[in-house]
Amino acid sequence: MSLKKNIPADLKVVMVLVLLTDLFVLIPYLSESPLRTALGLPMVLFLPGYALIAALFPARDDLDGIERIALSFGLSIAVVPLIGLGLNYTPWGIRLLPILISLSSFTIIMALVAVHRRKDLADCAFVVPFEEIYDSIRAEVTSKPESRLDRILSIILILSILASVVTLAYVVVTPKQGEKFTEFYILGPDGMADGYNTELKAGENVDVIVGIVNHEYSVVNYSLELWLDNDSMEMPESLRHISIAHNRTWEKPISFVPAVTGTDMKLQYLLYREDNMTEPYRDLHLWINVTEAQDDN
CATH class of the missing domain: 2.60.40.10 (Immunoglobulins)
Structure with missing residues (x-):
């Protein structure tokens, strides 16, 4: 079985996001896109911590989902400054390219360690049930509600969530002009x-x-x-x-x-x-x- 098939879905997402962020930072045309900011925020605030948590706690019973998410943010905020501090004492200094390479390398290495450790745990390894989540959402949307009012409320809820996501994305990628x-x-x-x-x-x-x-x-x-x-x-x-x-x-x-x-x-x-x-x-x-x-x- 190939390495690609052995990588859990959540860690595949982490690696893909890291590579996409690298592309949107390094390629001149893409670096002008608002997506650079949208990809850069999780690269700094979430992905390093998530990969580290995945490597430290590979089993399903080690942590629950909420704890993993909270610790991913917390450890990212702790790890990124430490990487910057280490770079300050190297010949490369604290610059965009060294920081990008260091963060990308750290995140991917931790993800690969997590892949190896989860492989040893087999059925006891932690996984993100993407298919179950998708099927659950699909069932809620496609199943016939008990009344017309339930259908209307479901549509309003879905539209509200979509509007919130679009608004958040707009605020992130088009920040207000700050001090010059x-x-x-x-x-x-x-x-x-x-x-x-x-x-x-x-x-x-x-x-x-x-x-x-x-x-x-x-x-x-x-x-x-x-x-x-x-x-x-x-x-x-x-x-x-x-x-x-x-x-x-x-x-x-x-x-x-x-x-x-x-x-x-x-x-x-x-x-x-x-x-x-x-x-x-x-x-x-x-x-x-x-x-x-x-x-x-």
Whole structure:
């Protein structure tokens, strides 16, 4: 018997949802779809915990359905931050692709463990009775009620449930426009929020990764400038015109060689918007010390 036939229906659904979420995040055209949000929410809030519960409690009598659902939400909320914390101490950092790969791998691995453990339990394994649920609903809908009033009430109940589901889906995939803002940050050469090389010899580089995240609900053109102790530094033309779509991230490593020596010099990274090039929209700075290079001779 193939592995596909050995996988319980609920775990098949988990794996399919994980793969669909990956596709809707990674494929450019699909990533613009509202379905990305609809798939992303269970990927973060439910599926990791459900797969973990399935692996830990494979037997039918371990937990009842309500307990499994409640614990799935609770463990997902616990597991996802722990995965993010672990990624923070890796070279990849807390970014979309590493988080997606980690969550997907964790969920699928736990689901496969659950498949193996349920297989050993045979008839005592937990299963979600999808067919029984479907037959029960179908019987309620198709069977002739005792009176016309019962039929009308059944139709109203079904329509109410459908309306609630459609309304919930609409609210999830079309969230209200929130506060408009731009994230602006600098990271060290290793992609972490530390490790900045601020103690330099003359001629050495200040290497940082500059990041901009647009949450302005429209395409915004930015411009980046560097200032050292109130003196503007020459910047490449590509950093003068940075166009970023809504909810997109721009990151680029930038090296700067101070032309002067000194202590406690303020190196500023200034971000301007196209509608106001006179005052910085966001600003960050480092305090650097540059000393004369010693002659080994």
